[in-house]
Amino acid sequence: MRRRLRLRGRLTLLSAGIVGLVLVLGSLFAYLAVRDALVGQIDNQLRGRAAAFMRRDNGYHSARLDSVQLDFRSAFTLDGELHHPAPADAPMRVGCAGTACFLRI
Numbered sequence: 001m002r003r004r005l006r007l008r009g010r011l012t013l014l015s016a017g018i019v020g021l022v023l024v025l026g027s028l029f030a031y032l033a034v035r036d037a038l039v040g041q042i043d044n045q046l047r048g049r050a051a052a053f054m055r056r057d058n059g060y061h062s063a064r065l066d067s068v069q070l071d072f073r074s075a076f077t078l079d080g081e082l083h084h085p086a087p088a089d090a091p092m093r094v095g096c097a098g099t100a101c102f103l104r105i
Helices: 002-047
Strands: 067-070 076-078 081-083 092-095
Touching: none
Parallel strands: none
Antiparallel strands: 067 092, 076 081
């Protein structure tokens, strides 16, 4: 009876190890499958190029501007910051405050 418990304990430990190995290998293969696409997207974003799904008909607009004038009727998000429209429906002007030369690509 005691040998069966030892064998059962070994089998339990072995099966747990196999499940862990399968999970690690599955994660590795999943990463390798999407790695090239992720690297391409990150590279495009760092270089200022739009991804394939970022099209004008999807609402994506990109331009190099010193300033832009926005006219909104409700709150909106710009670069992750929530803005509220100016009083009396006046357009909001967003401009460049200067350049930062700490990142070179």
